[in-house]
Amino acid sequence: MKDPILIRNAVPTDLDAIIEIDDVGPKEEKPAYWRGIFAHYGSGEKKDRIFLVAEAGGDIVGFIAGEVRAWEFGSAPCGWVFALAVSPNMRGAGIAKRMFDEICRRLKGAGVTTVRTMVDRNNKVTLSFFRSRGLRSGRYIELEREID
Amino acid sequence: MKLNKGSLFALFAVLELAGNGDRQLSTTDIAEKYGISTHHLAKVMRNLVHSGLVQAVRGVGGGYRFAGNVSRTTLLDVIELFEKLESELDMPKHGNPAGEPIVAELRSITEEIDDLTKAILDTITLETALKSTRLRKEAAAGGSGGVAAGGGAK
Numbered sequence: 001m002k003d004p005i006l007i008r009n010a011v012p013t014d015l016d017a018i019i020e021i022d023d024v025g026p027k028e029e030k031p032a033y034w035r036g037i038f039a040h041y042g043s044g045e046k047k048d049r050i051f052l053v054a055e056a057g058g059d060i061v062g063f064i065a066g067e068v069r070a071w072e073f074g075s076a077p078c079g080w081v082f083a084l085a086v087s088p089n090m091r092g093a094g095i096a097k098r099m100f101d102e103i104c105r106r107l108k109g110a111g112v113t114t115v116r117t118m119v120d121r122n123n124k125v126t127l128s129f130f131r132s133r134g135l136r137s138g139r140y141i142e143l144e145r146e147i148d
Numbered sequence: 149m150k151l152n153k154g155s156l157f158a159l160f161a162v163l164e165l166a167g168n169g170d171r172q173l174s175t176t177d178i179a180e181k182y183g184i185s186t187h188h189l190a191k192v193m194r195n196l197v198h199s200g201l202v203q204a205v206r207g208v209g210g211g212y213r214f215a216g217n218v219s220r221t222t223l224l225d226v227i228e229l230f231e232k233l234e235s236e237l238d239m240p241k242h243g244n245p246a247g248e249p250i251v252a253e254l255r256s257i258t259e260e261i262d263d264l265t266k267a268i269l270d271t272i273t274l275e276t277a278l279k280s281t282r283l284r285k286e287a288a289a290g291g292s293g294g295v296a297a298g299g300g301a302k
Binding site (some may be wrong): 140 | 260267
């Protein structure tokens with residue numbers, strides 16, 4: 001039986017669905033951001049820049065994006081996952097797990113052995129997901145302040 | 149996290165003394181300002197003197213003064229004089245081997261929490277804490293100062 005979920009490289013026609021899945025609310029929709037991200041990461045030609053989507057029944061139901069980074073304060077190159085979302089009505093079906101495992105596989109293929117990400121501490125769904133995939137508090141501490 | 153009284157009183161005292169580097173303060177001065185036990189604070193001060201962070205000045209007008217390096221001493225340096233900041237699992241003495249993986253996992257989780265706590269406390273110097281305190285005071289007084297690093301001026 002054919003796998004109902006297909007994990008594949010994002011292509012330009014996926015962009016509208018990606019923007020729709022990005023769960024930030026209408027006030028903060030950021031199509032320009034996603035177009036820029038897609039231009040940078042979406043070609044699928046560079047193994048250290050990865051933009052994947054999950055497709056089910058011809059619909060885009062999730063996406064994940066990441067890259068190999070090496071510039072954070074002396075860090076050795078690592079995999080950095082900066083976007084992950086699944087359509088609300090498709091959650092619980094293991095789609096995020098499939099996408100995350102695939103991006104980890106590719107990041108490993110690009111030569112890194114650590115994967116990192118950053119999530120708002122109130123975003124329990126995403127934090128719980130990454131915990132479930134074995135991520136723990138890392139060696140880097142995120143700092144921030146309001147810009148007056 | 150919950151700091152024990154010794155740590156908390158020590159932080160009060162050290163920050164107070166470091167923020168008033170030009171004068172000596174007595175145990176009573178500090179205890180009254182923070183509404184804490186003079187008797188308990190006196191014991192804390194003895195530990196602080198022993199550690200070298202604080203110096204006792206005898207004689208008329210004597211008291212205590214800060215003797216450390218305000219830009220290098222961190223909150224963790226002070227706290228660790230009084231407690232280890234390491235979580236403990238209150239395990240029964242005769243554990244069940246079948247439960248050991250769960251115990252190991254819980255230990256690992258509490259260690260992660262402890263590591264984060266210590267990492268934060270170990271990067272806040274007394275100087276930084278005092279500066280943030282000043283900004284907090286200014287903000288409360290209606291000044292233009294903001295409070296960085298977790299301040300509540302939002």
